[in-house]
Amino acid sequence: MYRKASYGSELDQLIQLLSKLPGLGPRSARRAALQLIKRKDSIMRPLSTALAEVAEHVNPCSTCGNxxxxxxxxxxxxxxxxxxxxxxxxxxxxxxxxxxxxxxxxxxxxxxxxxxxxxxxxxxxxxxxxxxxxxxxxxxxxxxxxxxxxxxxxxxxxxxxxxxxxxxxxxxxLAHGVPVGGELDYLDDGTLTAAMSSRRPF
Amino acid sequence: MYRKASYGSELDQLIQLLSKLPGLGPRSARRAALQLIKRKDSIMRPLSTALAEVAEHVNPCSTCGNxxxxxxxxxxxxxxxxxxxxxxxxxxxxxxxxxxxxxxxxxxxxxxxxxxxxxxxxxxxxxxxxxxxxxxxxxxxxxxxxxxxxxxxxxxxxxxxxxxxxxxxxxxxLAHGVPVGGELDYLDDGTLTAAMSSRRPF
Missing domain, CATH: 3.40.1360.10 (Dna Topoisomerase Vi A Subunit; Chain: A, domain 2)
Structure with a gap:
């Protein structure tokens, strides 16, 4: 039987790493890997470089954590x-x-x-x-x-x-209240109570 | 005004590339970038290497396209x-x-x-x-x-x-029919018609 999926070890490794990104599961990781291979020069190689660059050069600010x-x-x-x-x-x-x-x-x-x-x-x-x-x-x-x-x-x-x-x-x-564009009917009681008690002159 | 988001050009570039993956939009690309930076050694650097490896070594088979x-x-x-x-x-x-x-x-x-x-x-x-x-x-x-x-x-x-x-x-x-584990009530007419006309002795 060929139960174990065998895409080749390099591809397996790539798919496994991609599936650890938030928002990507195993299936979307496979789709992403295929799309990357189709667009090697426009996405795959630049992404590899960007990851290495950021890993090397981007660090938390020792003052504020940005x-x-x-x-x-x-x-x-x-x-x-x-x-x-x-x-x-x-x-x-x-x-x-x-x-x-x-x-x-x-x-x-x-x-x-x-x-x-x-x-x-x-x-x-x-x-x-x-x-x-x-x-x-x-x-x-x-x-x-x-x-x-x-x-x-x-x-x-x-x-x-x-x-x-x-x-x-x-x-x-920060003030609590009705989000701009929000409809009262969809808001929870806590938000409405906060918005009412912090009401301001028109 | 600071309308333009400025995460630094390296991070901007990384987020932009990540957002091109299927299943990731701008928001999840930002979340993915932050998670990658938190796990530089376990995911970020290996992913960079895996991308470069696959870009270099994985190609379509000239016989079958795999x-x-x-x-x-x-x-x-x-x-x-x-x-x-x-x-x-x-x-x-x-x-x-x-x-x-x-x-x-x-x-x-x-x-x-x-x-x-x-x-x-x-x-x-x-x-x-x-x-x-x-x-x-x-x-x-x-x-x-x-x-x-x-x-x-x-x-x-x-x-x-x-x-x-x-x-x-x-x-x-491939045969058309009821998917294993599927419930008849949820299937479309085309599938049911195909399953019925291809019925087999029990």
Missing amino acids: LDTSDPCHICEGDRRDRTTICVVEDVADLWALERSGTYRGLYHVIGGTLSALDGVGPDDLNISPLIERAREDLVTEVIIATNATVDGQTTAHYITDRLKDSSVTVTR | LDTSDPCHICEGDRRDRTTICVVEDVADLWALERSGTYRGLYHVIGGTLSALDGVGPDDLNISPLIERAREDLVTEVIIATNATVDGQTTAHYITDRLKDSSVTVTR
């Missing part, structure tokens, strides 16, 4: 950034989302996750103590906590607020 | 394969599916797609003429047409059958 080729990163070093404000995010993806929105021009601090009793993630597993140090710097006047509006995210926000209460900074958090 | 590091491929060269039978498939993914099932031990022929008036794919765009040549070899007695049961797949099957009618081989096709 990913960049330089350390400190281009945001920490940027001469047009507002150095009085630090925005705390869970993950680099959240930092990217805020940058895309173009709404914020201060500094960031990536804590690298949330506190989670279930997953055994404690304060020492996150990048929180360096944040407390940064908040003590004279220039910093405000820390905006932009963790996700999940239970773990909010627990982490409360923990950080608590740790910051001895410093002189103002601690704020 | 992808392999050797040409002819390990199936065409395999000394335990039945050389009297050629199974015609649309794509290498279909060949892999048949190999995984372990049901077939003859040779293959990958035609590389289907005829499609809509997409302007004619017989000369597919790997069909070499199949007709192979079917003329003395050893070959049967050609199994295993194109997909789609309109284009069936059109292509009819076209190939027509081209093969001057040769001495028997032309067969």
